[in-house]
Amino acid sequence: MAKIKIDGREIDVAPEASLLQACEAAGAEVPRFCFHERLSVAGNCRMCLVEVKGGPPKPQASCAMSVKDLRPGPNGEPPEVFTTTPMVKRAREGVMEFLLINHPLDCPICDQGGECDLQDQSMAYGVDASRFSENKRAVEDKYIGPLVKTVMTRCIQCTRCVRFTAEVAGVGDLGLISRGEDVEITTYLETAMTSELQGNVVDLCPVGALTSLPYEFKARPWELTKTESIDVMDALGSNIRVDSRGREVLRILPRLNEDVNEEWISDKTRHVVDGLKVQRLDRPYVRTAGKLKPATWPEALGVVAARIKAAPKKTAILVGDFATAEELFAIKTLATNLGIADVDARADGSVIDPAWGAAAYRFNATVAGIESADALLIVGSDPRLEAPVLNARIRKRWRKGGFPIGVIGDEADLTYAYNYLGAGPDSLARLASGENGFLEVLKGAKRPLILVGNAVTTRPDGAAILGTVAKLAVDVGAVGPDWNGFSVLHTAASRVAALDLGVVPGEGGRSTAAILAAAEKGEIDTLILFGADEIDTSRLGSTFVVYVGTHGDKGASVASVILPGAAYTEKSGTFVNTEGRVQVADRAVFPVGDAREDWAILRALSALVGATLPFDSLTELRAALHAAHPTFAGVDETAPGRHEDVVALAGLAGAADHAAFVSPIGDFYLTNPMTRASKVLARCSQLRSSRLAAAAE
Amino acid sequence: MSVRRLAAPEVQPASFAFSPDNESWAATVIAKFPAGKQASAVIPFLMRAQEQEGWVSKAAIEWVAQRLGMKLIRVLEVATFYTQFQLAPVGSVAHIQVCGTTPCMLRGSDEIIKICKNRIAHHAHELSADGKFSWEEVECLGACVNAPMIAVGADTFEDLTAETFTAVLDAYGRGETPKSGPQNGRIGGEAEGGATTLLDPGLDDGSFRVNILTSSDATPTNG
Secondary structure, three states: OEEEOOOEEEEEOOOOEEHHHHHHHHOOOOOOOOOOOOHHHHHHOOOEEEEEOOOOOEEOOOOOOHHOOOOOOOOOOEEEEOEEEEEEEHHHHHHHHHHOOOOOOHHHHHHOHHHHHHHOOOOHHOOOOOOOOOOOOOOOOOOOOOOOEEEHHHHHOOHHHHHHHHOOOOOOOOOEEOHHHOOOEEEEEEEEEEEEOOOHHHHHOOOOOOOEEEOOOOOOOOOEEEEEEEEOOOOOOEEEEEEEEEOOOEEEEOOHHHHOOOOOOOOHHHHHHHHHHOOOOOOOOOEEEEEEEOHHHHHHHHHHHHHHHHOOHHHEEEEEEOOHHHHHHHHHHHHHHOOOOEEOOOOOOOOOOHHHHHHHHOOOOOOOOHHOOOOEEEEOOOHHHHHHHHHHHHHHHHHHHOOOOEEEEEOOOOOOOOEEEEHHHHHHHHHHHHOOOHHHHHHOOEEOOOOEEEHHOOOOOOOHHHHHHHHHHHOOOOOOOOOOOEEOOOOOOOOOHHHHHHHOOOOOOHHHHHHHHHHHOOOOOOOEEEEEOOOOHHHHHOEEEEEEOOOOOHHHOOOEEEEOOOOOHHHEEEEEOOEEEEEEEEEOOOOOOOOOOOHHHHHHHHOOOOOOOOOOOOHHHHHHHHOHHHHHHOOEEEOOOOHHHHHHHHHHHOOOOOOOOOOOOOOOOOHHHHHHHHHHHHHHHHHHHHHHHHHHO | OOOOOOOOOHHHHOOOOOOOOHHHHHHHHHHOOOOOOOOHHHHHHHHHHHHHOOOOOHHHHHHHHHHOOHHHHHHHHHHHHOOOOOOOOOOEEEEEEEOOOHHHHHHOOHHHHHHHHOOOOOOOOOOOOOOEEEEEEOOOOOOHHHHOEEEEEEEEEEOOHHHHHHHHHHHHHOOOOOOOEEEOOOOOOOOOOOOOOOOHHHHHHHHOOOOOOOOOHHOOOOO
């Protein structure tokens, strides 16, 4: 640690810390535009100037100078830095004046207004009038994709967006072309950006040059109600802030959580907003004479209750990817009380059995733990599509070096270099037998990370393969009390909670595949789809389908009764992410129309079928959940799984089919009913497929 | 300086590739850099592409990016940053770079530029009517003692007047290669009208030479 005096206050900081970080640590605020903690230092905005005692007689850019660069005083006193002297103030005012020379005075029509770094900092360092009498510079706006609107005259060339796309997103789409006064931010010949994280450049832009196109001219920041929530588009559980006005969600922004998403979110998370408003199921429907007719809640619930009461043993429940832990608990309780054994929350056909223990299906290494791993094997996963923000974390670790990565599965562009080891279980067997050198790499690593994706767990022979992977993990020393590198990456936000709660077939019950097969043969009277759309609905035949959900999508189209539920922004609920982190989302807006929160629907239904659930409010439900499963009370905590479970899982290793692993995510932008309702994401998907088609030529 | 963009699509060639000679040169350039750092060769590559084609086309930028494993935008950044890269077609015979920096301006570069405007094209970077010539004003070309001067590719023409510059243009126009160097007869940077100092022939014939090894001043000392 090095001593340094900031504005007369002596503090201890790491010697490699920048002066700017030292000033922050000492509580002195330093204005900045180009500096960003998660990006490389550019030092080109010059707003963070400070005065260094004994240094050169000029202001120093504090972001680009580290504490160890400073020399102590003549008698060994710690170096001194000032942030409030007249020299600093004048220097920053000078920088601000230069920045404002070419910056348009269009704050009233700028979407960044009210949350603009330049606006805020000009309050402190701006002068009241311009001394510049020449023409201002004007820059042509650029097309850089359907998500980011550009007003390039406002750009102050901080290059945060360029560094983000190159370093974090790993695509190298944006660049700074030309030189001097003529520099311009653009993509190559104005093609669309290709990253799944491109929306983050909007948050990074300190001015209004890059703003959100779907949110264009929608609202001012001070009109919005901000609600802390959790994303459900993937199993990472990114922390988000839902900005709403009245009953409408207007935008979704990331929240800082170093352990989960840092401060990034994927474009799907950010731009699903318009999908939350259209195609909504806003009232109950009952199918009469082949046509869905609007109904009242008592009518619709009465029809469903009659069906269930008539034959509870021939009722099956499939739960989709967005159910909260409270809902899962209620479903489980209801099913148990009614004796319904055909319950499954693994609607994608996953073979994971909760009986294996939590460590067998969690991302045991934890998301933050990726940064301390020193080798990575990816089996049957495309993390760039299955969890883009987690993929950015892998890339972050990879950029530090000394991180060999092997991939078995799709040979996709993951934004980092890797050894491609093969496509299927045979390649896994070859790896385990040491045929290619990667086994030695994993054995040589202190903290090897084995990432298993849904392409493994959703196969019929998934258990055998998962066992083989667990065996490999144990063999290379990835599984132990200090480090458990066996990590399962899920794609469904509700999956880990469902497995923790055991929402799987009960005694003699059927799993998803068997339920579908039985439905096809007409052995199931009533199938309740609880937000489960990603199933082959053509196999349901003449089964009486009850769809509880939010959007008129695949499930609703085959339903005989539709019970409208609440989207994830419209209810409070607990989610458990892929690493087992318990997180609570708050309600931002009320459900649309007559839609109700899903737990209330279950409660009402339970009373009608004569198995009343023992809670009358969400608080009571949550208390019951916490009583039955105490880990769910530990918000923002991960209860580590037992590494012995992974060792036991290795016992399942067995012969597997030769077919290659296929990622379950075909189209990243259209993976669920909410995204399929979104125009913005449809446009993204269209661009992506035309780009892939062009690349294939 | 102005905003630098790629030339209009209609003048862009469909493809680009190094000639066999340049291809073998390229291998030696890449070999200069450590493995994985071949992107460092981007400037020599673009310059060689420009020497081959006369200018840097979109196809050349994309070829260089592909060859060096770089993102397209990274090569575009380099190509647009350095004004030495011509992003639009230049005269097939000669692209005249007129120095307009202070010494040349004081010695009459305005006159040279005026001739360029009249004989070649009104604006810099525009082709002449016959497509043979183009011109631009550049910063210091580094021979201020011989101001004013122009550069045509690797050749420079110094000590220009309106007449001698016109003669250079005429020679190019006839398909000749005019003699480069000062156009007023002097050699290199020596004084106009002949040398005025260092005239003693002894400077050249060796009679002033002192053998430093035998001179007493130069005796090496021990310790």
